[in-house]
Amino acid sequence: MKVLIFSAKDFEIPFLEKANTNKYAITFLPDRLTSSTADKAIGYDIISIFSADEASAPILEKLSDFGVKLITLRSKGYDNVNLKKAAQLGIQVTNVPDYSANSVAEHAIALMLGVNRKLKLACNQLNTNNFSLANLVGFDVVNKKCGVIGTGKIGKIIAQILEGFGAELFGYDLYPDYDWAEQVAITYTNVSYIYKHCDLIFLATPLTTATHYMINADTLQQFKKDAVLINIARGAVVRTEAILKALEKGKLGAYATDVYEHESGVFFYDLSGQKIDDPLLDTLLTHPKVLLTPHQAFATKEALQEIAEVTFKTIDCWEKGLPLWNQLTKQKELES
Secondary structure (H helix, E strand, O other): OEEEEOOOOOOOHHHHHHHHOOOOEEEEOOOOOOOOOHHHHOOOOEEEEOOOOOEOHHHHHHHHHHOOOEEEEOOOOOOOEOHHHHHHHOOEEEOOOOOOHHHHHHHHHHHHHHHHOOHHHHHHHHOOOOOOOOOOOOOOOOOOEEEEEOOOHHHHHHHHHHHHHOOEEEEEOOOOOHHHHHHHOEEEOOHHHHHHHOOEEEEOOOOOOOOOOOEOHHHHOOOOOOOEEEEOOOHHHEOHHHHHHHHHOOOOOEEEEOOOOOOOOOOOOOOOOOOOOOHHHHHHHHOOOEEEOOOOOOOOHHHHHHHHHHHHHHHHHHHHOOOOOOEOOOHHHHHO
16 A cells, blocks of 8 residues: 655654554655645555645545545644545545644743743844843743633643643633633633733634634734733634734734744745745744744654654554544535
8 A cells, every 4th residue: 555645844754654664655755735746646545744735626636536535634733625525525534633732732831931031032132242131021920811712632731831830821712621620720711801801812723714813903902912922723813914013013012923824835844045925924033022933833752753653543444444533524524
């Protein structure tokens, strides 16, 4: 059985090879899945893709014509896949639903500390022999009001870590877990309360029609002027232009993010020495009140091992005709 892995990165290949245990003939392709690269899948029943790959309806039609029957996502998010079309074509799509929760949550805290204590600015100053602390004053997290929007597995761990800082915790989720909330001493409330009262706000939601651009010019008007926003959800959960305007007008204290709406084709690639024609990204990279990382929150040894193992366990189950516990394309996709 042959498996084609799109968007294969050097840092993940050793983990994928180990999880495969030489069982399948793997082809690692560094290219993203796009309309122009889809024909690379000719002759493969199984392909594996990442969050930056494109699995739109036209591309899925091509893949179906080429004989692809299973697409395994090496990520939790699947907003880059047209699931309804895949189901109609009989292509099964799976993801890695529970991986790297600790990795992502810990990175969220790193972003919080980094932007609050102005570590990027401090490092830049040191490179010019500037040892002044004049621009490096932050604040204590203890006793601050922290809001976690999205209390799934990642959001829960973020809250538990913040509890150790001595923060006052507030949460929002469509499906509140009140038993857990009692254990962590977090108060469930609405997003408006979090916007208006919290000093630190963490976005840990999936990207859905309801969360798309949930942070925008209107919602930012509700924020405390010195609030810090941390995004480890998806880039399109926020309107980046609105955030930058709020920072310039003093309506937001700082923004730290591991995701960017237009990151596809940029993040995960070494573009050293190349010009990137994206003024918005340029502003994020150079703004003194913004800390941006290249979608690296998941990038730990433990997470990469889990992604690889789930990927090949899924392929094993599919080959044996067993039910896929992580299947995304089900009958409901045909009916939606």
